[in-house]
Amino acid sequence: MLPTSHVSLPVPEPLTMLDATLLFLIQVLIAQHPDLLAPPEEAHTRRPATPLRAAQHILDAVREVHYALDNYRAVLPAAPGHPTDTSADGDDDIPF
DSSP states (O other): OOOOOOOOSOOOOHHHHHHHHHHHHHHHHHHHOGGGGSOHHHHHHSOOOHHHHHHHHHHHHHHHHHHHHHHHHHHSOOOTTOTTOOTTTTTOSSOO
């Protein structure tokens, strides 16, 4: 019989994992292309090199995905017991 590996680590919430991945991608892009941190005025005065333009497009796409995730979170119903769930505020004797 083939040995199977068992994953014993807890799997984080998918949206949190996507956010962390996007933040890591931004860090990698900035590490490879520090010119991404230049003010927009300086970026428009000269034509950036092709790799920098590609990095800017990727950064714009990451920004769009981040906005989409925010919109998705806004329409999700709050899970019971979640900190944003205010239905049980008056039922608890302990205020924290």
